[in-house]
Amino acid sequence: MILDFVVNHTGYDHRWLNDPEKADWFHEQTPILSDNQENLENGWLAGLPDLAQENPEVEQYLFDTAEFWISELGVDGFRLDTVKHVPKSFWETFVDHVKGLDPDFYMLGEVWTNNPQYIAEYEKTGIDSFVNYPMYETVVDTFKQPGQSLDPLFAIWERNKSVLERPEWLGNFIDNHDNQRFIRTAIENQQHPRTRLKLALTYLYTAPGIPVIYQGTEIPMDGGEDPDNRRMVNFAAQDEELRDYIKRLGELRQRNPALRRGDFEQVYQEGAFSIFQRTYQDQTMLIAINNDTEEHIGSIPGLEDGLQLRGLLHEDLIKQTDEGEYKLAIQPETAEIYLVEEDEGLNWSLPILIVAVFSGFIWFVFMAGRKQKNKV
Numbered sequence: 001m002i003l004d005f006v007v008n009h010t011g012y013d014h015r016w017l018n019d020p021e022k023a024d025w026f027h028e029q030t031p032i033l034s035d036n037q038e039n040l041e042n043g044w045l046a047g048l049p050d051l052a053q054e055n056p057e058v059e060q061y062l063f064d065t066a067e068f069w070i071s072e073l074g075v076d077g078f079r080l081d082t083v084k085h086v087p088k089s090f091w092e093t094f095v096d097h098v099k100g101l102d103p104d105f106y107m108l109g110e111v112w113t114n115n116p117q118y119i120a121e122y123e124k125t126g127i128d129s130f131v132n133y134p135m136y137e138t139v140v141d142t143f144k145q146p147g148q149s150l151d152p153l154f155a156i157w158e159r160n161k162s163v164l165e166r167p168e169w170l171g172n173f174i175d176n177h178d179n180q181r182f183i184r185t186a187i188e189n190q191q192h193p194r195t196r197l198k199l200a201l202t203y204l205y206t207a208p209g210i211p212v213i214y215q216g217t218e219i220p221m222d223g224g225e226d227p228d229n230r231r232m233v234n235f236a237a238q239d240e241e242l243r244d245y246i247k248r249l250g251e252l253r254q255r256n257p258a259l260r261r262g263d264f265e266q267v268y269q270e271g272a273f274s275i276f277q278r279t280y281q282d283q284t285m286l287i288a289i290n291n292d293t294e295e296h297i298g299s300i301p302g303l304e305d306g307l308q309l310r311g312l313l314h315e316d317l318i319k320q321t322d323e324g325e326y327k328l329a330i331q332p333e334t335a336e337i338y339l340v341e342e343d344e345g346l347n348w349s350l351p352i353l354i355v356a357v358f359s360g361f362i363w364f365v366f367m368a369g370r371k372q373k374n375k376v
Helices: 020-025 037-042 056-072 088-101 116-123 133-143 151-163 182-188 193-206 240-255 349-375
Strands: 002-005 077-080 106-109 265-270 273-280 283-290 296-299 307-311 317-319 327-330 334-342
Touching (some): 002 056, 056 088, 088 116, 116 133, 116 151, 133 151, 133 193, 151 265, 193 283, 193 334, 265 296, 273 296, 283 327, 327 334
Parallel strands (some): 002 077
Antiparallel strands (some): 265 273, 273 283, 283 334, 296 327, 307 334
């Protein structure tokens, strides 16, 4: 369990605001009007009372609160809210305190920026990971409608990799409580929400990083800007096909370490069709995403002879051609995840099924004929 942990501010009507003994627990009320770091850290975000973490009493209260959740209730991690609005010096001491309680405790920070270099400054405080805002707008723009190349997504990964120490720990998302829901964006572009969402989620679950799914995505829920994106979840409106698809993606990610820890390469690209390869130890996976409105066929370079590609979403099976190639044919606006494995020889499952069906039909005709003869 990961708990949302807020150290930057309190609610609008918190009782401390009326406590004279805690007047110095807050910064002076000023709006945030710029990206100036002092203004970001001391201003009142959206008018929320801003805590003064430099006050020893405030610092100790926040430490004690964290210790309560960790030691008394046993949570596994914190999502640290509004990280860039709190001084780095506080985060350094906070992380030291928390790691002293539990060295394996996980902290995911929210630094709202598309600049990975800015995030890297907070990585130095010891916070384990961050939500992947550098990728957020790009992944939405890529999958909100067909015809968009996946090249920008791979470029984001390459940039993050060059700047951050642990880019594979970033929390990947397509919407959250602060941003318009992906479903609304797809609808605004006159697209079928489920089709667009399945492609976006396939990338989220197979690209480096940790998939972060906002509540209601499996419904799938509509919602505009905050607060419309925070509607109550209507569980009666469940989309079973989408729910099962998300469940399947989660199972594949859990069972195949290459999808969690493997390297990440783009091995084929043509227009809005890309194939990515992930390898970890002796396991290799291929992720083919066709973000186009027409079928695409791609040939995989660099694979050894004598292999086969087993589809894990749609049970596709690709054999090496007589010319020594491995060719994938992906239908419009769909994706497939392949496990690369040794060729098991002739795929007998289809011939056996055909023979079984044909034999059953012959047996049925034979028995029907006998019954008819007995009646005569």
